[in-house]
Amino acid sequence: xxxxxxxxxxxxxxxxxxxxxxxxxxxxxxxxxxxxxxxxxxxxxxxxxxxxxxxxxxxxxxxxxxxxxxxxxxxxxxxxxxxxxxxxxxxxxxxxxxxxxxxxxxxxxxxxxxxxxxxxxxxxxxxxxxxxxxxxxxxxxxxxxxxxxxxxxxxxxxx
Numbered sequence: 001x002x003x004x005x006x007x008x009x010x011x012x013x014x015x016x017x018x019x020x021x022x023x024x025x026x027x028x029x030x031x032x033x034x035x036x037x038x039x040x041x042x043x044x045x046x047x048x049x050x051x052x053x054x055x056x057x058x059x060x061x062x063x064x065x066x067x068x069x070x071x072x073x074x075x076x077x078x079x080x081x082x083x084x085x086x087x088x089x090x091x092x093x094x095x096x097x098x099x100x101x102x103x104x105x106x107x108x109x110x111x112x113x114x115x116x117x118x119x120x121x122x123x124x125x126x127x128x129x130x131x132x133x134x135x136x137x138x139x140x141x142x143x144x145x146x147x148x149x150x151x152x153x154x155x156x157x158x159x
Contacts, residue, residue, distance in 0.1 A: 020051035
């Protein structure tokens with residue numbers, strides 16, 4: 001982690017104590033050091049997203065992605081953008097965004113599945129949402145792994 005990222009992490013570490021407006025102010029000040037750099041745009045989007053300013057966050061996430069945000073931050077931006085879009089009442093768009101990133105999600109695949117499940121529920125596909133969430137959870141279970149996977153499959157087979 002470089003020095004700039006450490007300062008950003010420090011702001012997020014005290015977010016609960018300083019509040020949304022102060023987080024946004026501090027993140028914006030740090031982002032000014034990097035102007036239109038994709039990671040700076042991503043951090044600005046996250047601050048607004050956290051503060052419930054989804055419309056502002058959406059535009060910044062999109063700019064970060066357009067400017068070539070990469071690595072795990074690219075996947076995080078897709079997850080966070082999809083969550084924002086869902087909160088703005090567009091669950092089908094959120095599902096499509098998460099579907100597009102899932103094969104590249106790596107260690108964040110479970111997060112992609114979780115946020116897609118939320119969007120699926122909002123879109124009226126609760127059984128599919130439960131099926132996908134349980135199927136993603138099943139490999140992590142100490143016991144009942146096979147049963148959970150079978151029940152997950154059954155949820156969509158009988159729909």
